[in-house]
Amino acid sequence: MQDSLDAAELQVRLEKCGLFRGLHLVSSTGSTNDLAAKLAREGAPEGLLVITDEQTSGRGRLGRRWEAEPGESLCFSLVLRPAFELPVWPRLTTWAAVAVAQALEELVDQPSSVKWPNDIYFADRKCVGILTETFIDQGRFAILGIGVNIAQTNFPEEIKDKACSLLQVCGKRVRRAEVVCAIMERLHNSYFLVENGFSEIVAEAETRSFLKGRTVQVETGGSTIRGVAHSLDANGGLIIMREDGGFERVNSGEVNLMQFSR
Numbered sequence: 001m002q003d004s005l006d007a008a009e010l011q012v013r014l015e016k017c018g019l020f021r022g023l024h025l026v027s028s029t030g031s032t033n034d035l036a037a038k039l040a041r042e043g044a045p046e047g048l049l050v051i052t053d054e055q056t057s058g059r060g061r062l063g064r065r066w067e068a069e070p071g072e073s074l075c076f077s078l079v080l081r082p083a084f085e086l087p088v089w090p091r092l093t094t095w096a097a098v099a100v101a102q103a104l105e106e107l108v109d110q111p112s113s114v115k116w117p118n119d120i121y122f123a124d125r126k127c128v129g130i131l132t133e134t135f136i137d138q139g140r141f142a143i144l145g146i147g148v149n150i151a152q153t154n155f156p157e158e159i160k161d162k163a164c165s166l167l168q169v170c171g172k173r174v175r176r177a178e179v180v181c182a183i184m185e186r187l188h189n190s191y192f193l194v195e196n197g198f199s200e201i202v203a204e205a206e207t208r209s210f211l212k213g214r215t216v217q218v219e220t221g222g223s224t225i226r227g228v229a230h231s232l233d234a235n236g237g238l239i240i241m242r243e244d245g246g247f248e249r250v251n252s253g254e255v256n257l258m259q260f261s262r
């Protein structure tokens with residue numbers, strides 16, 4: 001089934017969303033995050049949505065590549081110009097993860113979870129990656145990049161046991177226009193909570209936590225922490241309980257599940 005990205009359709013659907021402030025649709029680009037950052041440096045407003053059918057050098061967290069077959073995945077980035085103080089900006093990651101998890105769960109009617117900091121899982125497979133980048137000295141903006149596996153049935157060898165698409169989750173192809181609009185709506189509805197009411201988002205992220213209670217190993221800033229994923233702190237940081245009973249707070253890093261945990 002054809003799932004084209006049509007500018008007129010997207011424009012009409014997205015105009016109902018308060019956060020949306022313009023569409024930049026391209027058939028192919030290196031990375032929508034890079035393109036959105038370029039447009040933001042040139043003055044693009046908060047709410048500009050950059051979306052493409054094909055990314056030729058999509059980027060993931062921690063310098064990884066984000067591979068996406070044209071037409072089979074949704075790749076978009078949103079320009080944000082948060083009015084709140086800089087120490088609040090790291091909360092954007094948890095805000096986005098919760099909004100995406102809720103939007104997709106509603107669309108496909110299957111429970112979703114959040115693997116800290118912001119991967120979205122269905123059962124034990126990753127369906128969405130989120131890359132939030134902040135630019136303080138170049139105009140004070142953030143770029144929220146979201147990649148959703150829509151219709152893949154074959155993944156590259158190295159992720160084939162760890163990834164899934166919405167098609168696999170719900171048995172039908174969900175149109176990309178529908179997915180991006182559902183996500184934008186959720187982002188809009190909860191944006192104000194990032195500054196005033198973030199405990200609500202943290203509570204939702206904990207409820208949906210893929211890691212809570214599991215034994216994990218976290219690589220962060222050159223060190224390794226082992227323990228049980230315990231909870232989230234007030235800004236969405238991960239709190240680990242070490243084997244000796246002490247607690248460590250992690251603000252960024254890569255979490256791996258240890259075998260034989262729950």
Ligand code: BTN
Nearest residue numbers: 031058059060061129130145147
């Ligand atoms: C991750 O899981 O490591 C994050 C992946 C983020 C991928 C999206 S796709 C749209 C946007 N453009 C990019 O280059 N990356 C993000």
